[in-house]
Amino acid sequence: MTEIKQTVVNELHTLRDVLRWTTSQFNAAELFYGHGNVDAFNDALQLILHSLHLPATEFPEVFADARLTNAEKQAIVVLVERRITKRIPVPYLTHEAWFAGMPFYVDERVLIPRSPFAELIQDQFMPWLTDPDSVMNILDLCTGGGCIAIACAEAFPDAKVDAVDISIDAINVANINIKKHDLTNQVHAIQSDLWSALPGQKYDLIVSNPPYVGADEMASLPAEYHHEPRSALEADDNGLALVEQILLHAADFLTHEGLLFVEVGNSDFAVMEKWPDIEFVWLDFDQGGHGVFMLDYAQCVTFSQRYQ
Numbered sequence: 001m002t003e004i005k006q007t008v009v010n011e012l013h014t015l016r017d018v019l020r021w022t023t024s025q026f027n028a029a030e031l032f033y034g035h036g037n038v039d040a041f042n043d044a045l046q047l048i049l050h051s052l053h054l055p056a057t058e059f060p061e062v063f064a065d066a067r068l069t070n071a072e073k074q075a076i077v078v079l080v081e082r083r084i085t086k087r088i089p090v091p092y093l094t095h096e097a098w099f100a101g102m103p104f105y106v107d108e109r110v111l112i113p114r115s116p117f118a119e120l121i122q123d124q125f126m127p128w129l130t131d132p133d134s135v136m137n138i139l140d141l142c143t144g145g146g147c148i149a150i151a152c153a154e155a156f157p158d159a160k161v162d163a164v165d166i167s168i169d170a171i172n173v174a175n176i177n178i179k180k181h182d183l184t185n186q187v188h189a190i191q192s193d194l195w196s197a198l199p200g201q202k203y204d205l206i207v208s209n210p211p212y213v214g215a216d217e218m219a220s221l222p223a224e225y226h227h228e229p230r231s232a233l234e235a236d237d238n239g240l241a242l243v244e245q246i247l248l249h250a251a252d253f254l255t256h257e258g259l260l261f262v263e264v265g266n267s268d269f270a271v272m273e274k275w276p277d278i279e280f281v282w283l284d285f286d287q288g289g290h291g292v293f294m295l296d297y298a299q300c301v302t303f304s305q306r307y308q
Contacts, residue, residue: 008077009070016064018073019048022080032222035089035112036097043090047083050094051076057098087223100151105176109169110145111232115209115263116289121151125205128259128281128294134204135159139253141208141246142166144232146174146189148207153186159205161187164198167231194242195249202255208246209263214239217266239267240274247275248308251300258297265291278303 012018019041026040037043049056052072054063068076079093089112091097097106099113100121106112124132138161140149149163163174174189190197213221213233225233235241243264250260261283264271268291271280280293295303 009073012073013067014065015048015052015060015068018068018076019044019059022048022076025080025084029084031084031087032224034114034222035091035224036114037090043083047079047090047093048076050096051079056094056096088227089224092227097147099147100154102147102151102154102181104145104147104150105173105180106145107173108227109167109229110173111228113145113147115148116283116285116287116292117148117207117209117261117263118151119285119287119289120261120283120292121148121155124155125259125261129205132156133158134257137201137203137205137255138162139164139198139201139203139206141194141206142210142232142242143174143189144170144209146177146187148209149174149187149189150177150181150183152205152207153183154181156205157186159186162198162201162203163187163189164192164194165189166191166193167229169229170232194245195253198253201253202258203253204255204258206250206254206258206260208261210242210246211235212239212243212264212267214267214270238270239264240270243267243271244274244307247295247300247303249304250295251297251304254297254300256297260295260300261292262295263292267291268293275303275307277306 012021022044023041026044033043046056082088091106091112097104097112100118135156136159138152138159140163143149143163143165146163149161153161165171168191171189171191178184178187211233212235218234283292
């Protein structure tokens, strides 16, 4: 480490130099990119720009040939080493992740946001939601760090949003983000085991990205994923245990015109195999992603009647 640090300090000078070197190091290490960045270059760019207290959204050409101080280069090398040797995802190193065009605080108490829900939220769930102005109450079930709930609040500024999670650690992170985005009057973080702390509540829109990874898939995940809380990823019954509980009780918490959207990722085929008589609406995404279904109130009633 000391030798690498000294080489970087002595031989690399500009932001462009350090970005090229970091990208090469990441490529050589064959890292996995699944937490907001698509390749080594973008992973390196986010890490370096955040370390230099520069906006981490695009490469700043105006600073490309600016010389870095020795202290700046040394700090970057430390982060690069942690990314490579421990396979820690960049957002955990920088404590910042982006979702729906918004920055969020993250640490290892919560998942790093990467859901295709971002596209749905920015489109106000249209065309399935025909009147966005009618949405007054939204539930984000299994909220984690609160990213989906906060993005929904931005997309539906007149709506009250409940952000629910069983983990007090996740609730604490969600509250950090609620305050960060100045939404304490609109978004409320609630510790609850799914529906247990929500008696009598009715929502026009319920959105959930619950744990849905089965044991076999969990064992095959790259090392980067094992820095995330296992309880936020893995679920029993081939990943469907919590999904089933959501489906069994959703009708009790939806308005009659309400809609339920649930992300199940690679468990989409397991969903269709387990409940073949339910006509799930599977969504397509222009920006990538899969495994999100929608049910309306009547379909949720049908599910609860058949499988209760």
